[in-house]
Amino acid sequence: MRLPDSPIRTGFYFALPRLLTRIARGHSSRVEGHGVETYLPGIAILLITFLFFFDLLDTPFVGWKAFLLGSALLLGAFVFWLAALYLNSVVIRLARAGRIIRTLPDNRAQSVLICGLTTVFAWSLAQTDSAARFAGIAWLMAIALNLTAALLLAFVPPDRIRDE
Amino acid sequence: MSGPTAHLRRFAVRGVFWRQYLDWAIINVPFYFQPPLLFFCTIFFFFFAAATRRAVVANLAVVRPGSSGLVNHFRAFRTLHEFAWAITDAATFKLKQGTVACEIDGAQFLDQLATARGAIVLTAHIGNYDLGAGLFAQKFGREIRMVRAPEADEKTEAHLKSSLQEIGRGAVRVDYATQGALLSFDLLSALRLGEIVSIQGDRIAGAVAETEARMFGAPVRIPTGPFILALAAQVPLYPLFITRRGYRRYRIIVREPIVTLRSGRERERDIEAAVARWCSVLQEVITAHWEQWFAFTRGF
Numbered sequence: 001m002r003l004p005d006s007p008i009r010t011g012f013y014f015a016l017p018r019l020l021t022r023i024a025r026g027h028s029s030r031v032e033g034h035g036v037e038t039y040l041p042g043i044a045i046l047l048i049t050f051l052f053f054f055d056l057l058d059t060p061f062v063g064w065k066a067f068l069l070g071s072a073l074l075l076g077a078f079v080f081w082l083a084a085l086y087l088n089s090v091v092i093r094l095a096r097a098g099r100i101i102r103t104l105p106d107n108r109a110q111s112v113l114i115c116g117l118t119t120v121f122a123w124s125l126a127q128t129d130s131a132a133r134f135a136g137i138a139w140l141m142a143i144a145l146n147l148t149a150a151l152l153l154a155f156v157p158p159d160r161i162r163d164e
Numbered sequence: 165m166s167g168p169t170a171h172l173r174r175f176a177v178r179g180v181f182w183r184q185y186l187d188w189a190i191i192n193v194p195f196y197f198q199p200p201l202l203f204f205c206t207i208f209f210f211f212f213a214a215a216t217r218r219a220v221v222a223n224l225a226v227v228r229p230g231s232s233g234l235v236n237h238f239r240a241f242r243t244l245h246e247f248a249w250a251i252t253d254a255a256t257f258k259l260k261q262g263t264v265a266c267e268i269d270g271a272q273f274l275d276q277l278a279t280a281r282g283a284i285v286l287t288a289h290i291g292n293y294d295l296g297a298g299l300f301a302q303k304f305g306r307e308i309r310m311v312r313a314p315e316a317d318e319k320t321e322a323h324l325k326s327s328l329q330e331i332g333r334g335a336v337r338v339d340y341a342t343q344g345a346l347l348s349f350d351l352l353s354a355l356r357l358g359e360i361v362s363i364q365g366d367r368i369a370g371a372v373a374e375t376e377a378r379m380f381g382a383p384v385r386i387p388t389g390p391f392i393l394a395l396a397a398q399v400p401l402y403p404l405f406i407t408r409r410g411y412r413r414y415r416i417i418v419r420e421p422i423v424t425l426r427s428g429r430e431r432e433r434d435i436e437a438a439v440a441r442w443c444s445v446l447q448e449v450i451t452a453h454w455e456q457w458f459a460f461t462r463g464f
Binding site for chain 1: 188192197198200204411
């Protein structure tokens, strides 16, 4: 029994898994809350941000000093995002007042900022010689695939589609 | 109170700022960025809500005997993290009209409760108790009176009360256990009219009637209000809990109703028997879901 009927676990939020689902099953729904989608992107964003800041510092620390610095940087990455989300919420409010944004929900507008900034960080990481460049490249590939999937979804005939 | 002190109180651990920030985050932060946000917020509260942390660790020492203090500190962190998720889900349900998937353990008792003419839902600070009342009211189209202990901070309480009413879509009415005798008569009258009253029976808050019972082999203080009320109104007590199972997934646990009959003996003996049954159910649920027991005061 469910209270109330829930679409959770029957669809995806991001375009790439939705496209794959549509190819496999003929239909796809846009819903929030799939387990992998809930946890993986957030961890990936924090990781890219952390690596970007770590790379910026270009520190020679090793051992416990590196661990301490890493912990501080992880916290710094989190605080950075708190500030970025807040500043962006102000920008969104202004854009709404100026009727630049009308129907886009706040969290989707924030999503554009989060993914945009992370992509800039990933692009910067991908240019380096460190092992962290693989994380940057992986993010860029994921973004490219997701955007391609979004385009394909937009042009595939909408029969049997139940986008929510 | 006004002035700088009152303003700063908003930022205290139990201040209203954090509830308002949560509401802001639900609207502004994409769902996939919420897990790291909750994780870091849990770290923050783990260190700054020291009294709460110590209470959880002290309770865990009884609930999970034989564990080291260090292990119980990790468990306390997990408990606070679960709490963060629980209040986030409730806020999402309120602000975004979200849905949660629920499965029921004890469906026959829930059906009985849904059609009961007067009943007490006896619950505890376990899982998402705030969301539970709202879900019940919404699913069965019944009004529910919820008796709870007020928050220490007035503004937080006002925010929480309004949230509960929004979650229940107007079908949840909040009363406070500290209101005294007038509330008892009001609830008795409501029960006799066939209404459902929900009361938390795992924690003493303020000057309420209480008795000593045993849980996990240790003495524990249990409020007797729900049992006296059930005895007076001659209605059953339904032990009910809503535990979190994953991202927006819950399990409603309903156990066999506790019937308090006037046996002709002393009233205290009838109440003691009911309290002992309640403690047995509570112990079973806390054992299985210790990480979701959010009684943030020392219980033992």
